[in-house]
Amino acid sequence: EVQLVESGGGLVQPGGSLRLSCAASGFTFSSSWMHWVRQAPGKGLVWVSRIKTDGTTTYYADSVKGRFTISRDNAKNTLYLQMSSLRGEDTAVYYCVRAEVTGTGMVNVGYWGQGTLVTVSS
Amino acid sequence: QTVVTQEPSLTVSPGGTVTLTCASSTGAVTSDYHPNWFQQQPGQAPRALIYSTSNRQSWTPARFSGSLLGGKAALTLSGVQPEDEADYYCLLYYRAAQLWVFGGGTKLTVL
Numbered sequence: 578e579v580q581l582v583e584s585g586g587g588l589v590q591p592g593g594s595l596r597l598s599c600a601a602s603g604f605t606f607s608s609s610w611m612h613w614v615r616q617a618p619g620k621g622l623v624w625v626s627r628i629k630t631d632g633t634t635t636y637y638a639d640s641v642k643g644r645f646t647i648s649r650d651n652a653k654n655t656l657y658l659q660m661s662s663l664r665g666e667d668t669a670v671y672y673c674v675r676a677e678v679t680g681t682g683m684v685n686v687g688y689w690g691q692g693t694l695v696t697v698s699s
Numbered sequence: 700q701t702v703v704t705q706e707p708s709l710t711v712s713p714g715g716t717v718t719l720t721c722a723s724s725t726g727a728v729t730s731d732y733h734p735n736w737f738q739q740q741p742g743q744a745p746r747a748l749i750y751s752t753s754n755r756q757s758w759t760p761a762r763f764s765g766s767l768l769g770g771k772a773a774l775t776l777s778g779v780q781p782e783d784e785a786d787y788y789c790l791l792y793y794r795a796a797q798l799w800v801f802g803g804g805t806k807l808t809v810l
Binding site for chain 1: 700733735737739744745746747750751754756786788790792797798799800801802803804
């Protein structure tokens with residue numbers, strides 16, 4: 578069974594930093610692109626970042642570029658999101674998401690964690 | 700800035716059929732955008748329904764189907780059940796920019 582379990586959320590002051598973790602199990606983590614997606618309270622889903630299977634390639638939404646860093650440890654089956662220079666608008670539930678490219682080239686964004694809440698406030 | 704647009708809200712009667720759409724500000728949505736669809740119940744994490752336009756997840760009921768319709772990605776629910784009342788989101792992949800973009804979501808009411 579695929580499981581994605583996020584941790585590390587909490588209350589942080591504006592300008593502060595926080596590191597989120599996502600523990601993965603039930604699939605070959607090192608073969609999967611991984612994403613972070615966030616959802617502000619009462620708002621829609623927003624894609625944040627993704628990372629290649631081996632960690633060598635990363636992409637970011639413009640809203641977090643230069644402030645957030647995605648990384649992974651394939652030996653520990655863990656995905657990370659280092660967040661710095663946090664702002665009020667970063668307040669959201671952050672979801673860890675697995676994306677799979679199938680043998681026929683289709684893209685399946687199939688599995689989501691339960692999310693971890695980050696609150697940026699003084 | 701790339702924008703993906705969905706109907707903000709739709710209402711359907713139990714047993715009826717409804718189609719949700721997903722449009723791109725850059726032009727017609729094709730299979731190259733690998734449209735994915737998600738359902739989110741209140742207070743829960745999103746759940747994947749459809750990937751790469753029309754492929755159901757193993758847990759997705761057959762009454763959910765995905766397609767391309769008039770230059771948009773579409774999600775059709777046939778024989779709607781009360782438990783289908785939820786928010787639905789589409790996700791498109793913009794290969795050239797290496798970005799993923801969600802639609803704003805559709806709130807589906809079953810009434």
